[in-house]
Amino acid sequence: MLRQPDASGRRNLFFYARPHNLRNLFNTGLEALAAAIAAGTLHPAEWTIHLVGKDVPDLIFPRGVRPRRVEGLSWTDYHTLVASMDAG
Numbered sequence: 001m002l003r004q005p006d007a008s009g010r011r012n013l014f015f016y017a018r019p020h021n022l023r024n025l026f027n028t029g030l031e032a033l034a035a036a037i038a039a040g041t042l043h044p045a046e047w048t049i050h051l052v053g054k055d056v057p058d059l060i061f062p063r064g065v066r067p068r069r070v071e072g073l074s075w076t077d078y079h080t081l082v083a084s085m086d087a088g
Contacts, residue, residue, distance in 0.1 A: 010048050014081075014088035015067070017053035030059070038062040052081065 019026045036042035049067040056069040073081065
């Protein structure tokens with residue numbers, strides 16, 4: 001079932017952001033997101049990107065997109081956040 005956009009009309013994309021865990025392919029994922037934004041596949045007016053993890057860098061994607069950085073959540077808050085996502 002497709003979730004409805006949030007109150008702003010945007011959907012939420014979860015990106016597991018742990019740059020120091022090499023097995024997570026952090027940089028490869030950032031490159032894929034940047035390419036999707038640049039190509040218009042992931043349109044900034046339709047999506048909020050959430051970088052969720054530890055040691056999340058402050059960065060700006062193409063087209064001036066600033067992702068929401070999320071760190072230090074309790075397990076309860078983490079589960080609540082994950083449940084609010086549309087894609088990951």
